[in-house]
Amino acid sequence: MFKRWLSKYTLFHLILIAVMAALGVGVKPMVSTLAHVITGPLFIPGGAVAGGVYMLFPVLAASLTGARGAGALCGLCQGLLALALGMAGSHGALSLATYTLPGLAVDLMFLIFARKEANLPACCFAGLLANLAGTVSVNFVFFSLPWVPLLLSLFAAALSGALGGAGAWGITNQLKRWGIIQ
Secondary structure (H helix, E strand, O other), X not given: OHHHHHOOOOHHHHHHHHXXXXXXXXXXXXXXXXXXXXXXXXXXXXXXHHHHHHOHHHHHHHHHHOOOOHHHXXXXXXXXXXXXXXXXXXXXXXXXXXXXXXXXXXXXXXXXXXXXOOOHHHHHHHHHHHXXXXXXXXXXXXXXXXXXXXXXXXXXXXXXXXXXXXXXXXXXXXXXXXXXXX
């Protein structure tokens, strides 16, 4: 069944998804460190703010390939990479879920908003929902924040996720203009 599902992707799509997953995992430590400087005094998890940057990559995977399930596959690859590289930290095997859920959220938003190709609302809502899904899943699995800091972190996650989605749309648009992606 998995082989049949995977066969709908071209080799180019799979390479693009793998590159987006690797970029997302590679950028995460640098962006998270900078975000923690800003969010630490506010008692907001840094991932809620930094998530807009690294949720950009599953949105890019979905918008560049135009294939259903590309966001989830990118998230799954990110989770596997984090485990393989020892970047899962205290999350352990639950990293597979905390990385894959945002990818599923991206696919859900593209299913609803992007009928033929990626557009700005689809990318913004995909980034927003992906970052919210990541923030909520990490909070309930690890942090258990009180309501006020949780709501503040969800607001920050929604804003940064939407901005990350807009960035993904801008990158996709530019690559299409240059003729790199059809």
